[in-house]
Amino acid sequence: MPQLSPGxxxxxxxxxxxxxxxVSLKDFAGRSVLLYAYxxxxxxxxxxxxxxxxxNLAAFTGAGLEVVGISPDSPEKLAEFAGEEKLPFxxxxxxxxxxxxxxxxxxxxxxxxxxxxxxxxxxxxxSPTGRIxxxxxxxxxxxxxxxxxxxxxx
Numbered sequence: 001m002p003q004l005s006p007g008x009x010x011x012x013x014x015x016x017x018x019x020x021x022x023v024s025l026k027d028f029a030g031r032s033v034l035l036y037a038y039x040x041x042x043x044x045x046x047x048x049x050x051x052x053x054x055x056n057l058a059a060f061t062g063a064g065l066e067v068v069g070i071s072p073d074s075p076e077k078l079a080e081f082a083g084e085e086k087l088p089f090x091x092x093x094x095x096x097x098x099x100x101x102x103x104x105x106x107x108x109x110x111x112x113x114x115x116x117x118x119x120x121x122x123x124x125x126x127s128p129t130g131r132i133x134x135x136x137x138x139x140x141x142x143x144x145x146x147x148x149x150x151x152x153x154x
Contacts, residue, residue, distance in 0.1 A: 002104055003104035003135060003137055004103060004104055004124065004132045004135045005132065005135060006131075006132055006133055006134060006135065007131060007132065008131065008132045008135075009130060009131060009132075010025060010033075010035075010103075010124070010126045010130050010131060010132055011025075011099065011102035011103060012024070012025050012026065013025050013092075013094075013099040013102070015070070015092040015093055015094055015099060016075045016092070016093045017075065017078070017090050017091060017092055017093070018075055018078035018079040018081075018082050018090075018091045018093075019075070019079065020075045023068075023090060023092060025126070025130065028066055028068075028126070029128070029130070030128045031064070031066050031128055032063075032064050032065045032066065032125065032126065032127060032128055032133075033065065033066050033068055033124075033125070033126040034060055034065040034066065034067045034068065034123065034124070034125055034126075034148075035068050035069075035070060035103070035123070035124045035126060036049070036053070036067070036068070036069050036070070036121075036122070036123040036124075037069075037070050037071070037100050037103065037105035037106075037119055037120070037121060037122045037123075038050070038069060038070075038071050038119065038121055038141075039071065039072075039118060039119040039121065040071060040072070040073060040119075041071060041073045041077050041078055041080070041081035041091070042077070042080070042081050042084070045141030045142070046071070046141060047081075047085060048141050048142055049121075049141040049142075049144060049145065050069060050081070050085055050087055051085055051087075052142075052144070052145035052146070053067050053069070053087075053089065053145055054085065054086065054087050054088060054089070056145050056146075056149060057088060057089065059149050059154045060154065062154070063152065063154045065125070066089075066090075067089040067090075068089060068090045068091075068092060069087075069089065069090070069091045069092065070091075070092040070094050070099065070100060070105075071091070071092075071093070071094065071119065072093075072094055072095050072097060072100075072119065073091075073093055073095075074093055074095065075093045078091040078092075078093055097119075100119060100120075103122065103124060103135075104120070104122070104135075104137065105119060105120050105121075105122040105137070106118070106119060106120065107120060109138070120137055120138060121138065121139050121140075121141065121144075122135070122136060122137045122138070122139060123135075123136045123139055123144070123148065124136075125152070134151075134152070136148070
């Protein structure tokens with residue numbers, strides 16, 4: 001799928017969260033959303049990134065951003081991840097990669113010099129009207145949250 005750009009309509013979705021409740025993008029209507037796609041719960045890089053969002057959550061919520069993570073993990077694994085790491089934000093399960101593909105966060109990427117198909121670590125800022133304000137692709141697990149805080153002037 002092509003990558004999204006500022007001004008694009010954010011693709012709609014309905015996915016299960018860690019509690020196996022349905023969550024839709026329309027549930028956030030009128031609010032800004034920071035949606036971040038990551039490969040796998042409870043792996044070193046993804047844990048670092050999630051904990052960085054947790055530890056800096058006040059900067060994002062203070063700017064009116066609701067943080068939401070999305071990965072191919074099952075709701076059960078997301079619940080375990082959220083519990084172990086005390087993650088106070090929504091984690092969504094996209095096991096068939098359907099939603100991540102719509103966002104351009106699923107596809108070919110280089111991993112240790114080899115081309116593989118998988119999650120392209122990405123972050124999207126979605127406006128209260130459902131438009132993409134920022135789309136960051138191929139971000140690093142470590143240091144990304146600090147860079148977001150700088151880039152967004154939070």
